[in-house]
Amino acid sequence: MNETWAALYIFLLAAFTGYEIISRVPVILHTPLMSGSNFVHGIVLVGAMVALGRATTGLEIAIGFFAVALGAMNAVGGYVVTERMLAMFQKKPGSETKSGGGH
Amino acid sequence: MSESVRMFLVQVSYFVAAILFILGLKRMSSPLTAQGGIVWAGIGMLVATLFTFLYPGLGNFTWMIVAIAIGGGLAWWSGKRVAMTDMPQMIAIYNGMGGGAAAAIAAVELLKGGHHGPVVMTLAVLGALIGAVSFSGSIIAFLKLQGLMNKTYALPAHNLISWGVLAVAVILGVAIAMSNAVMTPIIIAFFLLALLYGVLMTVPIGGADMPVIISLYNAFTGLAVGFEGFVLGNYAMIIAGIVVGASGTLLTQLMAKAMNRPISKLLTAGSVQGGGQAIEGEQKAIEAQDAAIQLAYASKVVIVPGYGMAVAQAQHKVWELTKLLKEKGIEVKFAIHPVAGRMPGHMNVLLAEAGVDYELIQDLEEINPEFNTVDVALIIGANDVVNPVARTDPSSPIYGMPILNVDYAKNVIVIKRGKGAGFSGVENALFYLPNTRMFYGSGQEAVNQLIQQVKLL
Numbered sequence: 053m054n055e056t057w058a059a060l061y062i063f064l065l066a067a068f069t070g071y072e073i074i075s076r077v078p079v080i081l082h083t084p085l086m087s088g089s090n091f092v093h094g095i096v097l098v099g100a101m102v103a104l105g106r107a108t109t110g111l112e113i114a115i116g117f118f119a120v121a122l123g124a125m126n127a128v129g130g131y132v133v134t135e136r137m138l139a140m141f142q143k144k145p146g147s148e149t150k151s152g153g154g155h
Numbered sequence: 156m157s158e159s160v161r162m163f164l165v166q167v168s169y170f171v172a173a174i175l176f177i178l179g180l181k182r183m184s185s186p187l188t189a190q191g192g193i194v195w196a197g198i199g200m201l202v203a204t205l206f207t208f209l210y211p212g213l214g215n216f217t218w219m220i221v222a223i224a225i226g227g228g229l230a231w232w233s234g235k236r237v238a239m240t241d242m243p244q245m246i247a248i249y250n251g252m253g254g255g256a257a258a259a260i261a262a263v264e265l266l267k268g269g270h271h272g273p274v275v276m277t278l279a280v281l282g283a284l285i286g287a288v289s290f291s292g293s294i295i296a297f298l299k300l301q302g303l304m305n306k307t308y309a310l311p312a313h314n315l316i317s318w319g320v321l322a323v324a325v326i327l328g329v330a331i332a333m334s335n336a337v338m339t340p341i342i343i344a345f346f347l348l349a350l351l352y353g354v355l356m357t358v359p360i361g362g363a364d365m366p367v368i369i370s371l372y373n374a375f376t377g378l379a380v381g382f383e384g385f386v387l388g389n390y391a392m393i394i395a396g397i398v399v400g401a402s403g404t405l406l407t408q409l410m411a412k413a414m415n416r417p418i419s420k421l422l423t424a425g426s427v428q429g430g431g432q433a434i435e436g437e438q439k440a441i442e443a444q445d446a447a448i449q450l451a452y453a454s455k456v457v458i459v460p461g462y463g464m465a466v467a468q469a470q471h472k473v474w475e476l477t478k479l480l481k482e483k484g485i486e487v488k489f490a491i492h493p494v495a496g497r498m499p500g501h502m503n504v505l506l507a508e509a510g511v512d513y514e515l516i517q518d519l520e521e522i523n524p525e526f527n528t529v530d531v532a533l534i535i536g537a538n539d540v541v542n543p544v545a546r547t548d549p550s551s552p553i554y555g556m557p558i559l560n561v562d563y564a565k566n567v568i569v570i571k572r573g574k575g576a577g578f579s580g581v582e583n584a585l586f587y588l589p590n591t592r593m594f595y596g597s598g599q600e601a602v603n604q605l606i607q608q609v610k611l612l
Contacts, residue, residue, distance in 0.1 A: 055388070056272065056274050056275070059385055059388075059390075059393060062390060062393050062394060062397075063381070063385075063393065063397050066381070066393065066394045066396075066397035066398050066401070067397050067398075067400070067401040068401070069177060069394075069398050069401070070377075070397065070398035070399060070400065070401030070402035070403075070405075071401045071402065071405055073177070073180050073181055073184060073398070073402055074184065074402040074405050074406055075405065076184070077184040078186065079413075079493050079499050079500055079503075079518060080186065080491075080500045080503035080504075080516075080518075081183065081184060081185075081186060081189060081500055082406060082409070082410070082498065082499035082500040083242070083243070083246075083496075083498040083499060083500040083501045083504060084183065084189060084500065084504065085180070085183050085184060085402075085406070085500075086246060086369075086370055086373055086403070086406055086498070087242070087246050088179070088180060088183045088192065088193055088196065089180060089373060089377065089398075089399040089402055089403055089406075090246050090249060090250045090253070090373050090376075090399075091193065091196060091197075091200070092176050092179070092180060092196055092200075092395050092398070092399050093250075093253050093373075093376050093377045093380045093395055093396055093399045094200060094249075094253055095172065095176070095200065095203060095380065095391055095392050095395040095396070096253050096256045096257050096260070096376075096380045096383070096392065096396075097200075097204055097223075097256070098169075098203050098204060098207045098389065098391065098392065099256075099257075099260050099380070099383055099384060099387050099389055099392050100256050100259065100260055101204070101207045101208075101210070101213070101219055102207065102210055102213065102387055102389070103259070103260045103263040103264065103387070104215050104218060104219055104222070104263075105210065105212070105213025105214055105215055105216075105219065106212065106213060106214075106263075106267075107215060107263055109266075111266065112263050112266060112267070113215060113218060115259050115262050115263050115266075116215070116218070116259070116263050117218050117221075117222045118222075118255075118259050119255075119256045119259035119260050119263070120218075120219055120222035120223060120226065120256075121222040121223075121225050121226035122226060122252040122253070122255045122256035122259065123226065123252070123253065123256035124222065124223045124225075124226030124227040124230065125226040125227070125229060125230040125249060125252040126230075126249050126250070126252045126253035126256060126376075127200055127204070127227070127230075128226070128227040128230040128231050128234070129230030129231075129233065129234045129245065129248070129249035129252070130246075130249050130250075130253075131193065131197050131200070131234075132230065132231055132234030132235055133234045133237070133242060133245050133246060133249065134183075134193045135190075135193050135194075135197075136234070136235075136239075137239075137242060137504050138183070138189045138190045138192075138193055139190065140239075140504050140507035140508045141186055141189055141190065141504075141507055
């Protein structure tokens with residue numbers, strides 16, 4: 053029971069942390085940040101790996117396989133998309149306009 | 156290695172991952188450090204995943220590696236080739252996969268039967284429900300934004316049916332959580348109903364409200380992952396999941412506020428479409444040459460880009476036009492509505508991709524007091540966010556939404572493909588104002604014409 057309580061306290065603190073992290077974010081980063089947090093819950097992959105690793109019956113293995121594949125999609129897709137979006141912000145604010153450079 | 160050493164290493168890796176996730180998200184909340192942030196979080200993920208192979212008592216490694224290769228490969232391939240304009244639906248689909256994974260973990264645990272106490276069982280069922288809803292709901296959201304499902308559907312007595320489905324799912328969930336025996340048919344029925352509820356919840360929602368829903372499902376998946384982390388005793392999952400659940404909830408509220416769409420209303424009534432008073436008058440067209448003259452002889456121009464510009468891939472041309480006008484000594488600014496594009500910040504990403512300087516980009520609060528000093532407001536593919544009925548017509552569904560007050564500018568030029576209404580289905584009073592001229596054409600071609608004409612002047 054002690055461990056359950058410890059986990060509940062972790063819940064509580066994590067919730068405050070999440071709230072604090074995002075409460076002062078400029079609007080321009082809302083989409084990348086949503087994408088980034090989408091990546092972070094891709095940690096579900098490790099849980100899926102444990103679930104599949106412990107599975108014994110055929111049905112459990114099938115569902116576990118499904119879970120790992122979905123979790124991997126969440127983690128990898130979330131990373132690729134966020135990374136691409138944030139790469140757009142590479143140029144530092146305040147930098148000069150490139151003169152005459154068309155695209 | 157003994158089992159206890161392996162377990163210790165796994166725990167250390169999860170601890171490191173949790174730290175890197177929180178620091179990474181913190182860095183992602185500032186433009187200067189954002190790019191490093193995702194790399195930190197990525198390292199955390201990689202470490203946690205690799206060390207999980209050491210987790211004592213696991214088997215089925217072949218299946219595991221095959222599943223990671225398939226899922227990861229598919230996501231890598233699709234994530235690399237998708238266009239920037241399509242990012243919102245990609246976030247939706249990857250997020251839905253995470254929700255599905257959490258629900259599937261719960262399914263495995265529930266089918267194994269209860270060696271868990273009542274708190275853990277309740278969280279397992281709750282996580283399963285939320286995860287499954289996020290899974291099916293996100294898939295519908297993806298289909299809608301991708302244009303594969305264009306209509307909004309609603310059954311007769313839609314709300315009643317969806318609440319009924321949810322209620323039955325909750326009752327079955329309580330039964331599963333309370334029982335010590337494994338009731339496979341009931342567990343299957345529970346998951347099917349949860350998936351059905353996700354579909355029912357999402358189909359009546361129109362495109363304009365999708366960002367809020369995607370953000371909500373992102374928070375849902377976070378919670379589901381956190382709850383299943385509780386079931387598995389996995390602290391990395393608890394921390395990452397709950398941090399995302401909390402931040403996602405706040406982000407959803409911020410978005411809903413920016414769009415003036417209360418979340419409670421979205422969930423019970425679906426989208427509001429049409430309505431509001433009819434608008435008298437006619438739209439006045441303008442040719443490229445006259446529009447170019449207005450621009451070239453202005454001293455202050457504000458460009459308002461909308462999703463239409465992004466779809467037409469006109470952002471590079473718009474930036475070219477901007478540079479041309481700036482060479483003539485004209486002050487040019489970009490006005491970005493909080494929900495321009497498909498999500499808050501989406502337009503900034505698209506403009507950054509085209510190379511537009513940050514300092515030219517102004518948000519709603521910064522630019523609105525300036526509009527009465529603006530000579531020409533150039534609207535490209537934006538509609539609802541510049542519709543003055545949001546200020547003037549209390550019967551309009553968008554009444555009260557913060558808008559860019561472009562109607563205060565001396566002249567307004569609207570580049571638009573046709574005469575249709577906006578995303579919300581509301582007629583735009585701006586198009587009928589005496590100082591507004593409509594320049595009909597697709598974004599890229601229309602801006603190109605302006606560039607040619609400005610060069611001739």
